[in-house]
Amino acid sequence: MELRQLEYFVAVAEEANFTRAAERVRISQSGVSAQVRQLERELGCELFDRSSRVARLTSAGRAALGPARAALEAAAGLGHAVDEVGGLLRGELSIGMVIGCTITPLFVGLEKFHRRHPGVALSLHEDNSDRMVDDLHAGKLDIALIGAYGSAPAGLDSMTIVSEALCVLVPPGHEWAARKSVRVADLDGSAVICMPQGTGIRATLDDACAGARVSPVIALQATSADAIADLASRGLGAAVLSESMSADFAERLVALPLDGVPEPALLLLVWSSSSNPALRVLISCLTDAFGV
Incomplete structure (x- = not known):
């Protein structure tokens, strides 16, 4: 054998x-x-x-x-x-990153790790969060940056990078533009532009709407925050993004807090418990890069 x-x-x-x-x-x-x-x-x-x-x-x-x-x-x-006795790390690490989410500290952490341990081959894969969680459980990924709703996925170790509320973004001439906030109930029957299912932001929105018995019209979906904001600026619907994403579009869109969302949207680093020393070192590098 x-x-x-x-x-x-x-x-x-x-x-x-x-x-x-x-x-x-x-x-x-x-x-x-x-x-x-x-x-x-x-x-x-x-x-x-x-x-x-x-x-x-x-x-x-x-x-x-x-x-x-x-x-x-x-x-x-x-x-x-x-390898640890000899102070040498080698092998492979497969890293997942949620689609449409360019997070510079992730790249900083990968760079730091690569400079210290060039013998470890790194691969980076983009996908939606649900599929990456499945890949972690199956051993196809070693660690992933995912979006989640409320809490970390079961059966995985995790580190919270961001925990934040959702915002609705509309162009200056929109009927909601003069408000201080938008309620989940206001989305009922309204055209909404958002991320697809399988992402943490969409799961947070869907759960809030289900709890309020609200049925928005999902007019358009995109995995890129830039694309969602661009579509909203053209009057095709109200965009729903996280608070930190919304700040990037303040010059062309009005960002309004979405009230009535019971749980925050999360950005997490998640991984399967492992004895792999390379993964432990990578987690340390990412912790430093994200400042958590």
């Missing part, structure tokens, strides 16, 4: 597909299939039901998945322990 066989087995189990698993471990599909078959022969049982296009774990496969993951983590921990 070889570690690569366990790696390929875990990849197929998590991807539920031999082709996607092969892409993930960067070898041919036939190579993955052959190694998994060899593992099955050594164990004396089939690990996957191959009767459909989805690679489903058999009962034996489900029993083997936990120990296989533990064996891979132990092997990685051995290498990390040796």
Whole structure:
């Protein structure tokens, strides 16, 4: 039994597909299939039901998945322990960043880490927050900057970067422009421009509207705060963004606090508990960069 066989087995189990698993471990599909078959022969049982296009774990496969993951983590921990003794960090870290959110301190932290530990390869991926949480649980990401509503996702360690209210942004000639604030109830039937589902700001807005039994008309959606503000400035609807985002558009839009939102919108760093020393050092660099 070889570690690569366990790696390929875990990849197929998590991807539920031999082709996607092969892409993930960067070898041919036939190579993955052959190694998994060899593992099955050594164990004396089939690990996957191959009767459909989805690679489903058999009962034996489900029993083997936990120990296989533990064996891979132990092997990685051995290498990390040796590296720590020698003062050397190497390997790979996969970082997630919520779409449409350019956060300079994140890049500052990555730069600081890279300068100190050039032997660790960094990869950066943009996605919506919900999918990144799933990827963290699946081990596809090591750490991610996400938007959330009310509290951090269950089962992950986290650090709060920003906790803030929502604002409604309208052009100066809008009927709400002279107000001091907008209530959630005012959004009922109104054209709203906001971020898509899967983002923390949208989850915060949706929950507030559901609690108030309000149904805004989601006229347009965009992942970029700049795009949302631009659409609002053209009179296509009222934009909903976080308080800090809204400040960037004060010259062309009137930002009004949105009253009646029970929980704040959060920007979080989240990660799965890990013995990886490189991840621990990266978290320290990001903590310094964000000043938290």
